Amino acid sequence: MNIDSTNQVRVENELKSKLYAPMTEEEMLARLKKSREQGIFKETDRVISNMRSKYGL
Numbered sequence: 001m002n003i004d005s006t007n008q009v010r011v012e013n014e015l016k017s018k019l020y021a022p023m024t025e026e027e028m029l030a031r032l033k034k035s036r037e038q039g040i041f042k043e044t045d046r047v048i049s050n051m052r053s054k055y056g057l
Helices: 003-019 025-037 044-055
Strands: none
Touching (some): 025 044
């Protein structure tokens, strides 16, 4: 494995870990707001309701 592919694997692993890292409600709302601003959005109330139902919050 060369240095470039090693770095690529490291970056991919970091991205995956950040993608699936636990978030606070405030962090989730901020991500949803950013997505909405970029035109990629979900209704915040629906997402929060689904998360609360799924995880018993």
